[in-house]
Amino acid sequence: MSAILTIAEAARRIAARQLSPVELAKTHLDRIRRLDPQLNAFLLVTEERALADARAAEARQMSGGLRGRLDGIPIAHKDIYSTAGIRTTAHSKLLEHNVPTRDAHTVKKWADAGTVMLGKLATHEFAFGGPSFDLPWPPARNPWNRDRFTAGSSSGTGAAVAAGLILGGTGSDTGGSIRGPAALCGIAGIKPTYGLSSRAGILPLAFSLDHAGPMAWTAEDCGLLLQGMAGPDPEDPASVDRPVPDFTAELGKGVKGLRIGVVRHFFERDHRASDATRAGIDAALDFYAKEGAEVRDITLSPAADYHAVGYLLMVTEAFALHGPWMRERFMDYGELFRDRVSLAATVSGPDMIQATRRRRLLCREMAAAMENLDVIVSASQPGEAPRIDSVPKWANMEKPSFTMPFNVTGFPAISICTGFGEGGLPVAMQLAGKPFTEPTLLRAAHAYETAMPWRARRPAMAG
């Protein structure tokens, strides 16, 4: 077996008894052995656990007792997701020897669905602050060019999926940490609606902005993985108690009649994206229009307004959590985390109140703009991956982010690959929807992906 499968295809073959979960796990463990030394995507490979999971999945396969489409699928978890009995470090010296006693809610849900856990994945320290070279482990590298940045903070997941080390993995997203690595690594990643998937057992960064979600090669695979994550959890105060839809139910229905708004000023004026990024978005919009969608430009507040509110809340909430450690063990944090989060000390109480008031206005604005729309489109990242050794320390503050607006509002958003730009590096677009409209969002993403050739191309190193 040489081709890297999607989850959907692997699930079909497992269900048809054409693919052994044990052989699939061994194939991916072998890929990790061969390729990960060049990528640093994994902080820990759990080979024994993977083979045990795979043998259990194979027993269910042979007895006709498969638990669903995730049964036997090789995955790994970002190392802020607690895994019982398995080291969970947040890529930080502070938790270098931390071994949780319980699985995160979503880790347990994926395990219950039959996934095969291959290990724990690199992240930026505590999901914020990379790329860092002063932590106990090196940063993950981009499989499309190992001198390039993966973005973060779900950096290991982005790299591991793109290189075919895993078929899917977990990410978390406080300001774009799923969608950023998805974009720069040329994969798909969805930040679900706030409250749709539990954060219980995931090391937090900023409670009011943190989201848990999946990353995979395709939007369809993201839908399958999200199916295994979503659902109410009384241990997460933000968790929403509502029925979980079938996230793949609308796939294949096309985009005819979908109403698509384009926040063009985000990526043309507020923070001008690269030529290839803008060309990719324009080509996607042409595709949607030709397929019968209504496409029109819309105007929101400047991206910098969303970014300022989100960033202020993010570092202040992070400092509320990390303050006790930062006061005692400042130098045990990496430089990027400690210096960025220290800025929260300059935030006053009234600043926080104003940020919260402004956040509400921005939420209302976006809801109003989307009243007669199904999807809004913007960029995911400003361009192709920069060199990993030349990312400025304050890069995530200097220019407004395209992803933060949907953390501020909590609306769902997915990043998908729209082709390749300078140096053969991937570029991407971001599709966002109204709260709890993930099936429609995935439908629009899937329609584009299946009509374009980009999913047939993998990084050269992935073989």
Next chain:
Amino acid sequence: MLARAGLTLTPEQVKAILPGAAIFRDMIARVNAPLPREAEPALTFDVEQG
């Protein structure tokens, strides 16, 4: 402000933060731009949840 927040940093550590602090000051100013009179105060209390 750093000391008031309990961060006792060396001059070198403070110096490392200063460029970011300048950018962050602009963000704080943006957040504090006048809001419409009808903007609700932040929700800090829900009478049904206590």
